[in-house]
Amino acid sequence: MSGDKSKNTSFGTKILLGIRPHLMLLAALFLLMIIMSFIAPNFLTKGNMLDIMRVNSIKGIMSIGMTLILLTGGIDLSIGATFAVAGAVAASLIGGGYSDYATSNLIKLPTLIAIIIALMVSAMIGMVNGVVITKLRVEPFIATLAMMTFARGITYLYTGGYPINFKPIPDSFAWFGKGYFLDIPVPALIFIIVVLVGGFVLKYTCYGRSLYAIGGNRETAKLSGIQINKNICRAYIVMAVLSGLAGIIMTSRVASASAVAGEGYEMDVIASVVLGGTSLAGGKGTIIGTVIGIFILGVIENGLNILGIPTYFKIIIKGLIIILALGYHAFSHTSKKRKVTV
Amino acid sequence: MNENIILRMNNISKSFPGVKALQKVNFEVKQGEVHALLGENGAGKSTLLKILAGAYTKDEGEIYINGKIIENMDPKTAEELGISIIYQEFSCLPYLSVAENIFLGRQPRKSNGLIDWKKCYEDSKKLLDRVGLKVDPKTLVADLKVAEQQMVEITKALSKNAHIIVMDEPTAPLTQREIDNLFLVIKDLKKQGVSIIYVSHRLVEIKEICNRITVLRDGCYIGETEVASVTVQDMIRMMVGRNLTDMFPRSNAEIGGKMLEVDHLSTADKLKDISFHVRRGEILGIAGLVGAGRTELARAVFGADPISEGTIRMNGEVIKINSPSDAISYRMGLVPEDRKRQGLILRMNVKDNTTLASLKSFIRLGKLNLFEEEKISLTYMNKLKVVTPGIFEKVNNLSGGNQQKVVLSKWLCANCSLLIIDEPTRGIDVGAKVEIYELMNELVRGGLGIIMISSEMPELMGVCDRILVMHEGTITGELMRDKFSEETIMAFAAGQHPETEEDKNVRR
Amino acid sequence: MKINLRKSLICINQQKLIAIFLVFMFLGFTLAKPEFASSYSINNILCTMALYGIASLGMTLVILTGGTDLSAGSVMALSGVIGAGLLGKAFSAANPVSLPFAATVLIALIFSGLIGYLNGIVITKLKIAPFVATLAMMSIARGLVYVVADSVVQGVSGSPITFMNDGYSLLGQGKIGAVPVQFIVYVILFLIVFVFLKYTRTGRSIYTVGGNIDTAKLAGIKTNKIIVLTYTVSSILVGISGLILVGRLSSASTVAAKGYELDFITAVALGGTSVAGGRGSVIGTLLGTAFLAVLNNGLDIVNVKSFYQYLIKGLILVFAVCADLFMNKRVKKS
Structure with missing residues (x-):
């Protein structure tokens, strides 16, 4: 009984403890929301909130994967391309998917199987990334840069450069991008699930702890019996599968797959993860931080949209915010350090 | 020898949070002498040297160079005053040429402001000749041997017109022949009027090369004396300052059966035909000079580096260890x-x-x-x-x-039953050292086996039940506790007493 | 000594390898399609080399310090729209400014340099990793491209600035004898950067900073200054590439040079410059650029579809880096 009770109370405090390092970011997020709600009266409506959820869930799903990658001290630039590959594969295999390029129309499979195949193709891309990085010891930056070109090429090869549209889109597939479950948009729901699983994995599994250890000090991790190559490979596979999932959801939402889909997404995703306090050097970061990072960028984008600010101002502001936020991180960090040595 | 005092450090104190690293330490160096700074790890040697180099600021005390008081020592001032430090980890840039490393940031220039590479190479050649290093100044440092890199560091110091060169454990990575060469260079520098502050744990070397010693212990100044007037034993007494038996509590653990047995283990690059065993409740020491292959042995047994030949048995059973995680599953720890x-x-x-x-x-x-x-x-x-x-x-x-x-x-x-401990007390202060030894004793009393690798002879002799000595990738000797002596171990470590076949059989 | 010589030979091999590949590739394409060796095609190759090469020179400097510059593509576009916008001769131009060619070039390059300077400041003062700092700058500079373009052409947001100007035409399309002007510009800049890196203390400091920043500090090098300078110079070079692009098309597009930064990094990495910093040369980058230019033009001429080109480029990059790693491992072992 008493054990139960202590667990219950500690659950609440645990959440608080989890959030504490991100208080500044969280405060920034709330401040932003308050400002936005003053400037744009329809900002704080339920519809708009759900919209923010839905819009950001796609990059959000990828950000969770990217958090794992950055924790190992790696990076993945190929996620935008993987996003497109998965979208194209799924669209071409699903009944109703139609393209002017004949090979895209050859095989039709049930929706679920098509999606699984698309995810498996993504997983293979991730596995190749992982193997090239761990076995051939190519730097992640270069390895995934090459994969980005390569996977994009595969997409062009597969689609012939033609978009794949739907005539018509099957309901079973449309549900992923446009459907609702208990009033929540399905993409947002999938995002929430990915966040919860990601948070659980990082906090409560050996695998999660291993990722921190590998990024924190690879040699120590190895000498403590952690299998470096296997764990890193897995992270790239998870990353690729999540990118593929995001690509499929996007394809469903816009009812079209294109060879240029997801171009440049890697940069946005990395930005939101880093904004959430995850270190590019590895070993430091949390899912909560990433989620806050995503929403800070998301809320800004949404607010600026409501205000009708042109796209280019949005990207300027986004860039400035990344610099300011990270500059603040670095600044507060060094001042803390100084205190310790004095 | 010139009797000029070129450097005098008076009553230097320095504290870090919770630690008094130095308390009123005195240190003086004459021109053209080799002066050894002695002390155990944590005695305050490196703190003192860092203050000299301007990397730390002193809390108290005065520094005089050539009789002139220096108020604010910073790295730049130190360099201008002719103080150069050659650290254990060399700071050469591997992918630049020897000449460029020597003149880093000070490359000679022509009147038009462009770098005069010809002069740079020529000047380097001249400086390299002074230390007798015969390499082309255009060679990349990455292509040099460790000893050659060290010479480049010394050359770099000379190029800055250094009057005082600090050498921190300069012989640690060197072979005997390279050490001989280094000593020739040091003697030559001495003749040229350069003073050398020499930090080393190898007391025999200090006898050979140094003129005077200053001893520190626990951050305090213990004394200064002519090398000629003391023996190695005296030096140890000054450094350790206490009875060795107090320092090294005995375990009195009951020594049981063999747990780990290694037979004919070899690796691709370092280890050759190594066989030994560890018993339950035993602390097995592994001695040897740096580079003898001790750490490599630990890593190979633990699965961190691949083994090319040999078998490992745990409690009589042959086991296959391909990675540290395998080793851990057999309850080993490193x-x-x-x-x-x-x-x-x-x-x-x-x-x-x-x-x-x-x-x-x-x-x-x-x-x-x-x-x-x-x-x-x-x-x-x-x-x-x-x-x-x-x-x-x-x-x-x-x-x-x-x-x-x-x-x-x-x-x-991780519930380990065999612990391999590599340099257990490196960089740990004296009090904590004793605690670590006691802990090790407690563990073997609980039935663990411990392999302890150490470069500190007193520690090995004080703690271990048995000592293996390594030399260039092989085991050259084995000593039981009653046969421990620094001379024998040193001789084995230098490869002077090649082991007979008979000895090897006994060990198996 | 003999052993050392052999080791150094292995070291240079990465560049030699690329050079050998280059020759074979050239022969291969010529055999497959004789028109590959035509003056028209060679001209194309030289122009591609100039466009990518000048920016890659800048990228080399940045990578030598151990950094990276992802804002290069955006800076290229920014330099282009500023240069073209200030001419005041754009179709449907709404801006009252009308400057001569030389002034527009100067101002465009000053702004490019300013972006690089800011990159450097953010990296050294705010201590943000170069990857993220320049990623943010990529976004900001691209936004500025739109701001400039929209204030010049007040039509649909994001419209290109199209214009006629002899200066730009000369830069992007002109020839002196048989050689494209832009290639001559490239050669001149290449020589300047080469001399800078090899024969000036500042140039050597770049290697030192990238090799080991602590050693650099100990050697009295003002590391922050060097880094800021490197990013500034790099961005100016990138800006020049941007102006050439504008000159070639007589039009400055808002989406110009998107993703080019990765091509520049590829050229540098192909040339054997270590992405970890401190090791490499512009000669390698020259070879890497030539390699990419020949490959692109060759694949176009033998009519390989663009999607195969993607695949081939990806494979080559991994191959080049693996070769580099492999050789380094051998050097370390021996």
Whole structure:
């Protein structure tokens, strides 16, 4: 009984403890929301909130994967391309998917199987990334840069450069991008699930702890019996599968797959993860931080949209915010350090 | 010899949070002498030298160079005053040429402002001749041997017109012939009027090359004397300052049967035909000079580096170890030589480091039981008397001794039965050292076997039940406790007493 | 000594390898399609080399310090729209400014340099990793491209600035004898950067900073200054590439040079410059650029579809880096 009770109370405090390092970011997020709600009266409506959820869930799903990658001290630039590959594969295999390029129309499979195949193709891309990085010891930056070109090429090869549209889109597939479950948009729901699983994995599994250890000090991790190559490979596979999932959801939402889909997404995703306090050097970061990072960028984008600010101002502001936020991180960090040595 | 006092440091004190690193230390160096700075690890040598180099600021005391008081010592001033330090880890840039490394940031220029490479190479050649290094100045440093890189460092110091060159353990990575060459260079520099501050643990060398010694212990100045007037034993007494028996408590553990047996182990690049065993309740020491292959042996046994030949048996059973995780599954543990780079994850907290090697055992119902983790870590923290504000403190903020205890906790937590400890007390202050020894004794009393690698002879002789000596990748000698003597060990370590076949058979 | 010589030979091999590949590739394409060796095609190759090469020179400097510059593509576009916008001769131009060619070039390059300077400041003062700092700058500079373009052409947001100007035409399309002007510009800049890196203390400091920043500090090098300078110079070079692109098309597009930064990095990495910093040369980058230019033009001429080109480029990059790693491992072992 008493054990139960202590667990219950500690659950609440645990959440608080989890959030504490991100208080500044969280405060920034709330401040932003308050400002936005003053400037744009329809900002704080339920519809708009759900919209923010839905819009950001796609990059959000990828950000969770990217958090794992950055924790190992790696990076993945190929996620935008993987996003497109998965979208194209799924669209071409699903009944109703139609393209002017004949090979895209050859095989039709049930929706679920098509999606699984698309995810498996993504997983293979991730596995190749992982193997090239761990076995051939190519730097992640270069390895995934090459994969980005390569996977994009595969997409062009597969689609012939033609978009794949739907005539018509099957309901079973449309549900992923446009459907609702208990009033929540399905993409947002999938995002929430990915966040919860990601948070659980990082906090409560050996695998999660291993990722921190590998990024924190690879040699120590190895000498403590952690299998470096296997764990890193897995992270790239998870990353690729999540990118593929995001690509499929996007394809469903816009009812079209294109060879240029997801171009440049890697940069946005990395930005939101880093904004959430995850270190590019590895070993430091949390899912909560990433989620806050995503929403800070998301809320800004949404607010600026409501205000009708042109796209280019949005990207300027986004860039400035990344610099300011990270500059603040670095600044507060060094001042803390100084205190310790004095 | 010139009797000019070129450097005098008076009553130098320096404190770090919680530690008095130096208390009223005096140190003086004459022109053209080789002056040894002696002391155990943690005695304050490196702090003193860093103050000299301007890397730390002193709390108290005066520094005089050529009789002139220097108020604010910073790295730049130090360099201008002709002080150069050659660190153990060389600072050469591997992918630049020898000449460029010598003149880094000071490359000679032509009147038009462009670098005069011809002059740079010529000048380098001249300087390299002064230390007798015959390499083309255009060679990349990456292509040089360690000893040659060291000469480049010395050349760099000379190019800056250094009057005082500090050498920190210069002979550690060198072979005997290279050491002889280094000593020739040092003697030559001495003749040219350069003073050398020589830091080394190899007291025999100090007898050979130095003129005077200054001894520090626990941050205090112990004394200064002519080398000619003391023996190696005297030096040890001054450094250690206490009875060796107090320092090294005995375990009195009951020595049981063989647990680990290694037969004819070889690796591709270093180890050749190594056979030995460890018994339950035994502390087996491995002695040898740096580069003898001791760390390589530990890593090979632990599966961190591949083995090319040989078998390993655990409790009589042949086992296959391909990775550290295999070794851990056979209940082995490795406390590596470089704690910060190999033993700990500095930005993780005490708890996460403690449970790092045994995470799987905390899985309950498919998830890590954090509560259990905290409880167990706390137990080890208390058991090993780790001084820390709590288990959530980052290990980076702990002192060396406490960090080492966390590494030990990690292996105890993994329920290890054979511990390989590489340089257990490196960089740990004296008090904590004794604690670590006591801990090791307690462990063997509990039935563990320990392999202890150390470069500190007194430590090996004080703690171990048996000592193996390595030389150039082979085991050259084995001594039981009653036969321990520094001379014998040194002789084996220098490869002077090649072991007979008979000895080898006995050991098996 | 003999052993050392052999080791150094292995070291240079990465560049030699690329050079050998280059020759074979050239022969291969010529055999497959004789028109590959035509003056028209060679001209194309030289122009591609100039466009990518000048920016890659800048990228080499940045990578030598151990950094990276992801804002290069955006800076290229920014330099282009500023240069073209200030001419005041754009179709449907709404801006009253009308400057001569030389002034527009100067101002465009000053702004490019300013972006690089800011990159350097953010990296050194705010201590943000170069990857993220320049990623943010990529976004900001691209936004500025739109701001400039929209204030010049007040039509649909994001419209290109199209214009006629002899200066730009000369830069992007002109020839002196048989050689494209832009290639001559490239050669001149190449020589300047080469001399800078090899024969000036500042140039050598770049290697030192990338090799080991602590050693650099100990050697009295003002590391922050060097880094800021490197990013500034790099961005100016990138800006010049941007102006050439504008000159070639007589039009400055808002989406110009998107993703080019990765091509520049590829050229540098192909040339054997270590992405970890401190090792490499512009000669390698020259070879890497030539390699990419020949490959692109060759694949176009033998009519390989663009998607195969993607695949081939990806494979080559991994191959080049693996070769580099492999050789380094051998050097270390021996």
